[in-house]
Amino acid sequence: MSDSSSLPFIPYGKQWIDEDDISAVVEVLRSDWLTTGPKVTEFENAVAAFCGAKHAASYANGTAALHGALFALGIKKDDEVIVPTLTFAASSNAVLFLGAKPVFADVDPDTLLIDPKKIEALITPKTKAIIGVDYAGQPCDWVALQAIAKKHKLKLLADACHSIGGEFNSKKVGTLADITVFSFHPVKQLTTGEGGMALTDSDEYAERLRLFRGHGITSDHRQREKTGAWFYEMQELGYNYRLTDIQSALGLSQLKKLPAFLKKRRELAKYYDQAFLGSEDIKPLKTDKNALHAYHLYVVRVPERDKVFKILRERGIGCNVHYIPVHLHPYYQREQGTKIGLCPVAEEAYGKIITLPLHYSLSEKDLERVVCELKNAIKA
Incomplete structure (x- = not known):
């Protein structure tokens, strides 16, 4: 066995940050907007365009985006949501955050993705949604999951926190479910430090995703400044799950790479x-x-x-x-x-x-x- 005692430690995952990333962040630090500013919208639009989705709503992290996605899909107390057990706990924790119950499905032995053949036996009158997790970065069998969701009138959420840039049947991840969620943690394919994104083609879901991340309030201070109005209303119990312009600038630079x-x-x-x-x-x-x-x-x-x-x-x-x-x-x-x-x-x-x-x-x-x-x- 070779002597590796003097060799550097090799981590399983690591971010790649270059001078372009640093310059992009410094530019925002010198600007008027550190959060809820123009870079957030620019980053959302860029990710949506990359994936071919109509809408993107940024979040503070992937877990927050999962929470927001389930809220947007209408998941409520005592509902049931089917989720694979071989995943990071956030996938099912987000179900619990809304008072619903995660129902664990087993995985395919070859891919370790949720096994479509195991899902239908878990469906009850309380089942409202299925979460597919693109484990390790491989997209699930979204054709099979879409068929099950359509047959039983269930919502379909893609936990694609591992799989930005992936495809299934030549369709990009981000377009394969009612809502798709990404994570931008440093060990992922691109990073914003911490950060997440929820993508959808539904105008209704997009509105609810944006409402949820900002305390359930109908407008943010940038929108009020633009219109010269002060008025806002809290329509839902939301959370402060916003991504900053600092993080968004890093994300935009990373997205190019x-x-x-x-x-x-x-x-x-x-x-x-x-x-x-x-x-x-x-x-x-x-x-x-x-x-x-x-x-x-x-x-x-x-x-x-x-x-x-x-x-x-x-x-x-x-x-x-x-x-x-x-x-x-x-x-x-x-x-x-x-x-x-x-x-x-x-x-x-x-x-x-x-x-x-x-x-x-x-x-x-x-x-x-x-x-x-x-x-x-x-x-x-």
Whole structure:
């Protein structure tokens, strides 16, 4: 085993910030508007145009955008929303924020995306929506999800916090559900520091998305200044979930680089695919032939995952695990009555999955080191 004690730590995810990004932020810091100003609208319009959606409403983070999206879809107390269990807790937490109940669906064993075949058995008269999560950056089978939603008259929400730039059946993520939500956390394909966005083609949903992020108030201070009026009304119980112009300027600059970021991520994933081809011990997730993967994460199954994880970390490889199935979290078991055995495919996968480093600044030498250390860890 090679000596890696003196080599730098390789994180699983990392932002890429250049001088253009810094200049864009500094320009806003010198302007009249730090928040609720013109850069917010410019960023929203740019993301909507990139995805081919009619409307985009920015939010403080992806979780806030999920909360706002469910509000816009009309989710209320005691409603039920079907959500995959193999996701970050925010996907189902947002359901709880509105007093509704998340109903956990199991995942497909090959892709770890929500399994459409498992959904219909979970539908009850209280079911109002389905959340599809584009796990790791691969779009769900949105054709199947759309068919189920249409058949049962349910709303469809895309948690696409991993998949900006992805496609399914040559249709861009952002146009595949009633509302689509993105996250711009630093480990995502582009970053605003913290930030999120909700996209929709519905005028009604767009209005409710914007209302919810600003205390439920009908106008913001920039609109009132423009019209020379003071009057506003609080129509709904909303939240202060706004994105700033500072963050939006960073997002606009990052968005220009997004095609290059995505290209590099797909090249890195291809390198891993080829390195693990035919391996009995390292099993990458499968990609649907109809999907264009956005590769937020690169996930593999390995034997004795916890031991492999420990060895990799000791060797300076910043692997991670995504995720503990949500229904296994203590809070959900205690407060929602979920139990081991509820989603056996996700539970089996959780014991084996490990996330390998994947970000724009990785070099081929870094990749060689990751692959070598992973294979050596498994041998050990």
